[in-house]
Amino acid sequence: MAINPQHAADLAKVAPLYERVKTVIPDIEWPVHASYIAAINDLKVTQNAVILAHNYQTPEIFHCVADITGDSLALARRAVDTDADVIVLAGVHFMAETAKLLNPDKVVLIPDVRAGCSLAESITAEDVRALRRKHPGVPVVTYVNTSAEVKAESDICCTSGNAVEIVESLGSDKVIFIPDEYLASYVAEQTDVKIIPWQGHCEVHERFTADELNSFRSSHAGLTIIAHPECPPDVLGAADFVGSTAQMQNFVVEKRPSKVLMVTECSMSDNIAADIHDVEFIRPCNLCPHMKRITLENIQRSLETLEPAVEIDPSVAERARAAVERMLAVGK
Ligand code: 13P
Ligand code: SF4
Numbered sequence: 001m002a003i004n005p006q007h008a009a010d011l012a013k014v015a016p017l018y019e020r021v022k023t024v025i026p027d028i029e030w031p032v033h034a035s036y037i038a039a040i041n042d043l044k045v046t047q048n049a050v051i052l053a054h055n056y057q058t059p060e061i062f063h064c065v066a067d068i069t070g071d072s073l074a075l076a077r078r079a080v081d082t083d084a085d086v087i088v089l090a091g092v093h094f095m096a097e098t099a100k101l102l103n104p105d106k107v108v109l110i111p112d113v114r115a116g117c118s119l120a121e122s123i124t125a126e127d128v129r130a131l132r133r134k135h136p137g138v139p140v141v142t143y144v145n146t147s148a149e150v151k152a153e154s155d156i157c158c159t160s161g162n163a164v165e166i167v168e169s170l171g172s173d174k175v176i177f178i179p180d181e182y183l184a185s186y187v188a189e190q191t192d193v194k195i196i197p198w199q200g201h202c203e204v205h206e207r208f209t210a211d212e213l214n215s216f217r218s219s220h221a222g223l224t225i226i227a228h229p230e231c232p233p234d235v236l237g238a239a240d241f242v243g244s245t246a247q248m249q250n251f252v253v254e255k256r257p258s259k260v261l262m263v264t265e266c267s268m269s270d271n272i273a274a275d276i277h278d279v280e281f282i283r284p285c286n287l288c289p290h291m292k293r294i295t296l297e298n299i300q301r302s303l304e305t306l307e308p309a310v311e312i313d314p315s316v317a318e319r320a321r322a323a324v325e326r327m328l329a330v331g332k
Contacts, residue, residue, distance in 0.1 A: 007031070010038040017064045023277065024059045024270045033060045036296035040065045043303040050084040051299065052099065054091035055245040056265040056291040059274055061090050065299065069271075071246035072098075072144050073159040077328060079103060088302055092290045093310075094120045097148045100310040101321040108310045111298035115290045119145040119230075122200030123179040128153035131176050135196060140176045141167055142323065143183060145202075148312045150178070151320035157327040160229050161244035164190045169330045182206070186229040186236060204286045205230035208263050212284060213238040216261055220282055224257035228264040239263060252279060265291060 011034045018030055025033070037060065044051065044067070052075050053066035062069055068078045072095060079087060079099040086107045089096035094117055096110035128140060128150055142154035143163070151157055158166035164187055167175055175193055177184040179200030188195040208231050217223050217238075226248050227239035236242050241251050245268060252260055252272055259280045262269050266285035273281050302308070312320070 007035055010035040013038050014041075014064070021059045021063050021274050024274045033064070033296055036300050037064045040296065040300050040303060043300065047086050047303055047306070048084050049086035049088055049303060050082050051088045051090055052079060052095075054095060054291065055249065055271060056267050056288055057090045057271075057294060058267050058292070059270050060296060061294065061299065062267070062271045063274055065296070066090060071159065071161055071244045073161040073244065074246055075099070076102065076144065076159070076324065080328070082106075086303075086306065088299060089310075090294045090299060091115070092117050092120075092288075094145055094147065096310045097312060097320075098144055098324055100312055101148065101151075101317055101324050104317065104321075107306055109302045109306065110308060110310055111295070111302040112293040113308045115293040117145050117290055118203040119143065119179050119200045120147055120150075123150055123198055125149040125153050127198070128178065131178070131196070131198070135174075135176055138174050138176050138196065139170050139172050140178065141170070142178050143180050144324070144327075146179060148316050148320040151323045152316045153319075154178075154323045155326070156330075157323045159244060159327075161246060162327070162331065163187045163229075166327060166330055167191055167193050167195070180230055182232055182236075183229050185233050186242065202230040204265055204288045205235075205263075206232060207286050208232070208235045208284075210234040210238040213261070213263065216282060216284065220259055220261075223259045223261055223282060224255075225261045225263060226251055227262075231263055235263060252276060267291070 014034045014037045050067040051065055052068045053062050076098050079102050087099050088109045089099050092115045096108055100108040139155040142157050144157050144159050176196045178198040181197045181199050184195050184197035225239045226241040229242050261282040265288045269281040
């Protein structure tokens with residue numbers, strides 16, 4: 001079979017990157033990724049673009065084309081620092097909206113606009129107004145996994161990495177905490193502030209069960225279980241550590257458990273396993289179909305066409321930005 005010279009050149013160019021991911025991407029798959037990775041890394045230079053990738057992106061995105069990686073909080077913080085003209089958000093739509101709120105003059109791209117989130121879908125701006133009417137004077141703390149319209153009705157945003165700190169920063173004895181019911185109950189356990197929740201759930205984390213975790217624990221001696229706070233309370237009760245995706249990653253990097261089960265989206269374990277070779281990852285995990293809409297192919301197309309770009313109605317953007325900026329100011 002004739003070898004396409006361009007493909008051979010691309011393979012040679014990206015060979016050093018394969019070294020970083022060879023334990024998590026089979027060598028038979030690598031040639032499929034190589035030309036996209038070479039093209040994307042060239043396009044980033046010509047378009048003066050950066051790629052922000054969430055911890056749930058696949059290893060070929062996370063390790064081979066992303067400039068900045070992390071949890072929702074890190075991506076929001078780092079989005080403010082960039083002097084690139086173009087930001088590509090390899091993650092879901094609410095993350096791209098947050099980046100746009102913080103960078104109104106930059107082009108912010110989301111390679112597939114259908115990359116949504118069940119939590120963001122669970123609540124509307126009118127729902128928040130109704131909650132305020134029902135609980136007059138009670139401040140609204142809104143998880144970043146929401147639309148800009150919902151953020152605009154809120155006093156302050158939070159992420160899973162800072163939720164308790166944000167709730168306590170308000171000095172109120174009561175807060176409305178939307179939309180994740182399970183994150184709300186986790187926060188309520190850590191604070192004396194009374195939490196008024198909403199019934200939103202993450203479709204990925206709500207599927208784990210405590211029975212599943214307990215049966216893994218009994219079949220794997222010495223297993224450490226770490227879970228994301230979007231999981232139901234009995235799942236969190238069966239875990240040894242609870243934290244945001246960045247806190248879960250730090251836990252593994254610092255504590256080096258011999259065997260770990262990460263109760264979260266599948267790509268988390270792959271991305272950490274690419275760097276850490278002395279930890280065994282036990283993998284029941286659930287895929288987020290929204291995160292998986294982002295591919296090397298649509299990142300390349302997005303960089304070529306500068307579409308789809310995120311736009312937010314200015315009357316919404318101003319109020320939503322204030323809620324995100326209040327969050328970023330806490331703990332500074
Ligand atoms: P964090 O990365 O902020 O922990 O969020 C997890 C998540 O589900 C984002 O969609
Ligand atoms: Fe939303 Fe859950 Fe997917 Fe995160 S993992 S984007 S919370 S559906």
